[in-house]
Amino acid sequence: MSRWEPNARGRLEQAALALYSERGFEQTTAAQIAERAGLTERTFFRHYADKREVLFGGASALEQAFVETLAGTPETAAPIDAMGSTLQIVADFFLDRHEFARQRQAVIMANTELRERELIKLASLSDALATTLRGRGVKDPAASLTAEAGIAVFKIGFERWVGADGERPLADFLRESLDELKAVTTGG
Amino acid sequence: MSRWEPNARGRLEQAALALYSERGFEQTTAAQIAERAGLTERTFFRHYADKREVLFGGASALEQAFVETLAGTPETAAPIDAMGSTLQIVADFFLDRHEFARQRQAVIMANTELRERELIKLASLSDALATTLRGRGVKDPAASLTAEAGIAVFKIGFERWVGADGERPLADFLRESLDELKAVTTGG
Structure with a gap:
């Protein structure tokens, strides 16, 4: 064999x-x-x-997709817009993965060790995005804060997508989540 | 004895x-x-x-301070403003603690297990703040996103304060970090 x-x-x-x-x-x-x-x-x-x-076999591919997409957005775009279009593109990573993502999330939320691992994945992703933004000439703290904002939008949008019925794509939830973040930070 | x-x-x-x-x-x-x-x-x-x-003996006291302060802000305040004034008050928690915080951060950053524990502390804090906001009638995803934004501001502001010389108080760094988050999310 x-x-x-x-x-x-x-x-x-x-x-x-x-x-x-x-x-x-x-x-x-x-x-x-x-x-x-x-x-x-x-x-x-x-x-x-x-x-x-x-459960984390896709983490490095996801991080690579995030970094390459962000690095490939036009340098003239404001950092938050570069992040927004990156989220829209990376969302395709999860097309046809709703049921898998839903089951995976349930397993992760039921176990402390797995929740920790998920937090580490997101923190690593945030660091990678901040580094990519600095490489595009974005200064700190703007680079770090834009990266953290992007991860917050991804985390909350993803949770809402997983909790929904799977009819609407992740991209919609990420767009709404970013719009909502903009609204809350401006006191809306 | x-x-x-x-x-x-x-x-x-x-x-x-x-x-x-x-x-x-x-x-x-x-x-x-x-x-x-x-x-x-x-x-x-x-x-x-x-x-x-x-190294995490103060974590539950810090979370309690965050939650009680946020719960005590006027209900008429926009969520992000309630978060902003909470950060200003909680910053007093760290008065005269710059040297301690600096040493603690260096130890934590040098060790994966400790970095993970720090991430868990911040995630727990974010959950507690989102719950407090919901208790004030803030809907989701605004509650979750405001909490995540507050934690991002705290994390980045804290790191910058720790990396500075300790002359200016943490409150200043947190105010600047929140202002910068507002600027980046509006594309500034």
Whole structure:
């Protein structure tokens, strides 16, 4: 049998999410995830450091998408507008992922360790966006605050999208969330 | 000898920070902290669950100060203004604490586990502020976004204050940080 398994990461991700939803994160082992996916435990550990990381396999791709998109917006755009158009483009990352995102969020919210990991992901994303803005000549504290504002908009918009029925795309929720942030900061 | 030790928490906090600065967080034990403070290891564990928590002993008092101050601002104030005046009042929490805050920040930034704990503290604070705003009749997503904006302002303003020479009070940095957030969200 070949060691190469087609789409092993995706199969492990789906199996992990199903098991975490059914019996809880704590009660699931890497071996059980591999078995559900029809793979070996050894294959599991070739792809993921531990059972927590299965839920964060997309984090570095998401960060890369954010950074590359932001870096590619016109330099003449105001930082908040560059951030707004970046959010619109990155939202496509989650097309057809509503049900997956909904299940994943439920698993994460039920577990302190996973909530912590999610916070770290967002903090890392914020740092990366601030660095990208500085690279475009945005000074501090504007760079840091624009990055934090973008992450706040992403976090709140994402939570609302996950809590909705999936009919409207994430991009809509992110646009509304940014508009609302603008309204609240101007005292509206 | 009495089991009561005057200001044991403060002494343990100072001793821990001194040792973490001198030899690093990982290389310091609870026993060493207790010894430096002239206390027993048993006394250490009566006050703190572990050596990480010594650096977060003020977190619940800070959260309480934030929540009570925000709840006490006039209900007629726009949410962002209520948040702004809350930040000004809570800043007094850190009067005469610049050197302590500077050392603490350096220790935290040098250690992944401590950075994670700091993120959790801020996320908890954001949740508490959003809940308080909802209690004042602010709807979502305005409540969540105002809370996230307040925490972003606090985080960035605090980092800038810690990095400065301590001559100007934290309140100044928080006011500037809020003004800058307003400027960036309006595309300024």
